[in-house]
Amino acid sequence: MPQPSPWFTSPADAVDRLAASGYLADEATATTAYLAGALEKPLLVEGPAGVGKTELAKAVARVTGAELVRLQCYEGLDEARALYEWNYKKQLLRIQASQGSDQSWSATHDDIFTDEFLLTRPLLTAIRRDEPTVLLVDEVDKTDVEVEGLLLEVLSDFQVTIPELGTVAALRRPFVVLTSNASRELSEAVKRRCLYLHLDYPDxxxxxxxxxxxxxxxxxxxxxxxxxxxxxxxxxxxxxxxxxxxxxxxxxxxxxxxxxxxxxxxxxxxxxxxxxxxxxxxxxxxxxxxxx
Missing domain, CATH: 1.10.8 (Helicase, Ruva Protein; domain 3)
Known part of the structure; x- marks a missing residue:
């Protein structure tokens, strides 16, 4: 079971600690940030560019001493850049080194699909960390719709399935912030798994x-x-x-x-x-x- 991490003790605590780091949060922002940590639910922050969406995630990381892991979204982002990929060059070298030995192909196959050859990207990195982590999925609306499917398993159960290794579940759930400039409508499946906060320009x-x-x-x-x-x-x-x-x-x-x-x-x-x-x-x- 993931270990719960007390991010903020109350909305008032969020206001005070965020302000101490230079981020002035209003009541709605502080309440939603508190609930994201208390309920261990991802937070979707939507609004125009430059209103403090990304900075909110950075401020949470600063005041809680958590590591910030950032996935910058863009058109064409794929699983290899968001989740993980295998180090094919290193795998090839290992295969070449095993040629001529008595090692069977099945043994070689099992040998090259291990952590040693796994290149973790932001989503898997955040899942595997056992220290407090803020996962920032920035400008999620810039990705293709297919990429949202990659997020669903992470946002639902905080786990990732790697066919060669099995399911990797979070030891400690990260504090997840997704930002969107609302350039396109996100799927209801993603929204359903998140708390929602709209940020606009301040008065x-x-x-x-x-x-x-x-x-x-x-x-x-x-x-x-x-x-x-x-x-x-x-x-x-x-x-x-x-x-x-x-x-x-x-x-x-x-x-x-x-x-x-x-x-x-x-x-x-x-x-x-x-x-x-x-x-x-x-x-x-x-x-x-x-x-x-």
């Missing part, structure tokens, strides 16, 4: 709190102006709205350049920190000037 008060905690050297007046400007940018029809991390980067930029006023010129000069498309920058400069 101005919370974002100001985040920026101020991350960049304490920035004057409150300028920080407030920055958060207001970021909010206006997100209201525009941009290719990519500024993330929370980019708000923090912008604040650090203002401190580094010793900018004492976030006026139209300062915004135009530093806009590349938060907007990474020329068309977005042009639209922002035009709109912010018209509305200043």
């Amino acid at each position: 101005a008060a919370r974002e100001l709190q985040i920026v101020s905690s991350q960049v304490p050297d920035l004057e409150d007046r300028i920080a407030g102006r920055l958060v207001e400007t970021v909010g206006r940018l997100r209201d525009l029809d941009l290719k990519k709205a500024p993330s929370i991390a980019e708000s923090v980067d912008w604040a650090r930029t203002l401190v580094a350049l010793e900018i004492g006023e976030l006026d139209e010129k300062a915004v135009a000069d530093t806009l590349g920190v938060v907007l990474k498309h020329v068309s977005d920058q042009e639209k922002a400069i035009k709109e912010l000037r018209l509305r200043s």
Whole structure:
């Protein structure tokens, strides 16, 4: 049986410990993070890019002292990259070395399909660890639908079946976080096995709190102006709205350049920190000037 790991003792404990690591969680986020650990259920976190989905998993790992194992999803991801594969070159060398010996093929076959020749990928690595582990399956919506089938056995029973070795069950269930930008709908089978949390851009008060905690050297007046400007940018029809991390980067930029006023010129000069498309920058400069 997997050994239970007490990740957080309560939602309030999650709020306090995550905040101590620099992640300011609201009540819903803290409650869901607590339940994911207490119920030993995977947590599916959905929302636009840059709202802190991946950072939540990293923060849980930091505050609990757990190892973070990350599976970065992408189109074309397959079982060999997500789960495991055999070291074929090493197996071939072993087969060649056994030629001419009295060892039978069946013995050679059994010899080359052992842990020595197994290359573990993130999913199997997380399952096999007996120390506290946070498994981050990042941007799961970017994978093909078939990849979700690989996740089902892990998310259902925290075990993986390797035909040559048998079933490998988790000694200690990892804290699992799946993130999705909602670029496609995930299967109901995956969703059914998870707790669900939707993260969106924070309101101005919370974002100001985040920026101020991350960049304490920035004057409150300028920080407030920055958060207001970021909010206006997100209201525009941009290719990519500024993330929370980019708000923090912008604040650090203002401190580094010793900018004492976030006026139209300062915004135009530093806009590349938060907007990474020329068309977005042009639209922002035009709109912010018209509305200043």
